[in-house]
Amino acid sequence: MSYLPKSPWLVHYDASSCNGCDIEVLACLTPLYDVERFGVLNIGNPKHADIFVVTGSVNEQNKSVIQNIYNQMAEPKVVVAIGACATSGGIFRECYNVQGGVDKVIPVDVYVPGCAARPEAIIDGVVQALGVLEEKYKNMGKVAK
Amino acid sequence: MSGMNSWIAVILYIVLAPIIGGLIAGVDRKISARMQGRFGPPLLQPFYDVFKLMSKQNIVVNKHQKFYVLCFLIFVIITGCIFFSGGDLLLAIFALTLGSVFLIIAAYSTYSPYAYIGAEREMLQMMAYEPMVILTIVGMYMVTKSFNVLDIFTYNQPLIYTLPGIFLGFLFILTIKFRKSPFDISMSHHAHQEIVRGVITEFSGKELAYVEIAHWYENVFLLGIVCLFFATNWAIAIALAAVTYLLEIFIDNNNSRLKWQSTLGSAWIVALILGVGNIAFLALR
Numbered sequence: 001m002s003y004l005p006k007s008p009w010l011v012h013y014d015a016s017s018c019n020g021c022d023i024e025v026l027a028c029l030t031p032l033y034d035v036e037r038f039g040v041l042n043i044g045n046p047k048h049a050d051i052f053v054v055t056g057s058v059n060e061q062n063k064s065v066i067q068n069i070y071n072q073m074a075e076p077k078v079v080v081a082i083g084a085c086a087t088s089g090g091i092f093r094e095c096y097n098v099q100g101g102v103d104k105v106i107p108v109d110v111y112v113p114g115c116a117a118r119p120e121a122i123i124d125g126v127v128q129a130l131g132v133l134e135e136k137y138k139n140m141g142k143v144a145k
Numbered sequence: 146m147s148g149m150n151s152w153i154a155v156i157l158y159i160v161l162a163p164i165i166g167g168l169i170a171g172v173d174r175k176i177s178a179r180m181q182g183r184f185g186p187p188l189l190q191p192f193y194d195v196f197k198l199m200s201k202q203n204i205v206v207n208k209h210q211k212f213y214v215l216c217f218l219i220f221v222i223i224t225g226c227i228f229f230s231g232g233d234l235l236l237a238i239f240a241l242t243l244g245s246v247f248l249i250i251a252a253y254s255t256y257s258p259y260a261y262i263g264a265e266r267e268m269l270q271m272m273a274y275e276p277m278v279i280l281t282i283v284g285m286y287m288v289t290k291s292f293n294v295l296d297i298f299t300y301n302q303p304l305i306y307t308l309p310g311i312f313l314g315f316l317f318i319l320t321i322k323f324r325k326s327p328f329d330i331s332m333s334h335h336a337h338q339e340i341v342r343g344v345i346t347e348f349s350g351k352e353l354a355y356v357e358i359a360h361w362y363e364n365v366f367l368l369g370i371v372c373l374f375f376a377t378n379w380a381i382a383i384a385l386a387a388v389t390y391l392l393e394i395f396i397d398n399n400n401s402r403l404k405w406q407s408t409l410g411s412a413w414i415v416a417l418i419l420g421v422g423n424i425a426f427l428a429l430r
């Protein structure tokens with residue numbers, strides 16, 4: 001077992017979110033939910049982060065930004081798409097400039113539905129991501145050998 | 146200290162300082178969380194973080210970066226070894242400064258704009274605290290007539306009686322050294338900051354873990370200097386060092402970050418009034 005599930009650090013990127021989901025992500029840090037109880041830090045730096053949390057849908061403007069952040073993260077890393085927009089494009093799906101969910105540009109490991117996703121659902125998504133993170137860590141060892 | 150004892154002190158420091166430093170960091174995070182009305186992470190969280198960083202993939206921007214970070218860690222450890230084996234206080238401080246210089250070079254070697262600004266601010270921080278550090282040593286020398294840590298520690302009267310101004314000035318720059326608000330301009334222990342994470346932006350995995358461990362060693366050394374002011378009784382000295390740290394946590398949670406101009410200005414004014422004032426008083430006595 002590694003220490004990854006005990007100290008997950010997040011980097012949160014607001015793609016073209018309406019800000020609804022962002023507020024809910026930030027709500028997880030407030031005294032009511034306090035995710036730091038589980039060692040979660042909103043670190044704000046892709047090079048230090050283990051979990052990439054994306055809200056909002058992908059468009060031409062933010063496509064390269066999402067890919068750039070993802071590529072800068074050190075292995076093992078997981079991606080959590082939060083809200084209807086990040087999972088599928090949501091209500092903006094039909095817009096001329098929207099390409100769809102985050103999985104159009106980077107591999108997504110956990111989808112958290114909701115518009116806006118509730119803090120409980122977000123925390124549950126991050127906890128599921130920890131399982132994936134541990135799995136990836138084990139496989140990372142195998143590839144290296 | 147005799148040869149054998151000083152080796153025991155060095156080994157104890159190398160083994161115990163990261164454990165104590167990590168626990169202090171854990172208590173710090175817990176108390177900070179409680180001050181903000183949160184439950185806070187487990188006490189051992191800093192250790193989990195470092196162990197996790199050890200198992201991450203290592204991304205280096207520049208192949209020399211690793212060497213510089215390692216030098217930073219080594220010189221910080223050497224500083225503590227000199228200090229806790231009762232060696233020369235001047236040498237200890239200069240070893241610490243050398244360590245900080247390696248951290249700055251490491252940040253510069255990454256060619257990242259965030260790390261650049263962080264490194265520049267780190268240098269400004271050094272300029273801010275160095276005068277007061279030197280005045281502290283000068284003050285201790287004037288009272289005890291020695292730069293030797295052991296002589297200072299075994300001096301027949303606690304230094305706080307003769308150096309109250311210098312002690313307060315040292316507390317002021319301790320906030321800078323501990324990287325606490327309002328002086329956490331080059332990097333912050335709290336995640337969000339306008340320059341991402343300043344000096345340590347480009348370090349990941351093991352290197353970040355080394356920087357973290359170096360801070361634990363450094364904090365133990367700095368609290369050791371605080372203890373020097375209350376020497377003659379270990380228990381009282383350690384208790385007062387703990388009170389000092391609690392005060393720093395309180396300051397950290399009640400201030401927002403200052404600009405570097407204010408950091409530099411206020412640190413020099415404090416050094417001038419409290420530090421030079423106290424030394425002038427000693428000289429004229």
Ligand code: SF4
Nearest residue numbers: 018020083084085115
């Ligand atoms: S899922 Fe709903 S709340 Fe979240 S960003 Fe999209 S529209 Fe806003």
